[in-house]
Amino acid sequence: MSYVDLWFRAFVVTAASEGLLLVPLLRKLESSWLRRAACVLLANLASHPAVWFVFTDFGLTYAYRFALSEAWAVAVEVLAYRLLFSKLTMRKALLLSLAANALSVSFGLTLRSLGVRL
Secondary structure, three states: OOOOHHHHHHHHHHHHHHHOOOOHHOOOOOOOHHHHHHHHHHHHHHHHHHHOHHHHHHOOOHHHOOOOOOHHHHHHHHHHHHHHHOOEEEEEEEHHHHHHHHHHHHHHHHHHHHOOOO
């Protein structure tokens, strides 16, 4: 399986897990579930490719790369949610992004420990 295929599988897991959490939580800000889902997808598209295709070239240890990648994902997604949902405060955007990324990382690591290649 190619690296791009692995990225795509990980992206689907990330977007799906974060969407399952955030789409219901964003209901008060946007009535359309489809728009909420699209916003979560866009936020992940803004952050996830760099995690897989940019930070891997920095020559860092796994722990540093992991920390930098997750900080990047949270920061980019906070900005995306603030831009996409004008009534969302910075604090709430940060809490949502932290929760969503904690969920997707936990889910991804669990899948990996079960032998699923992501």
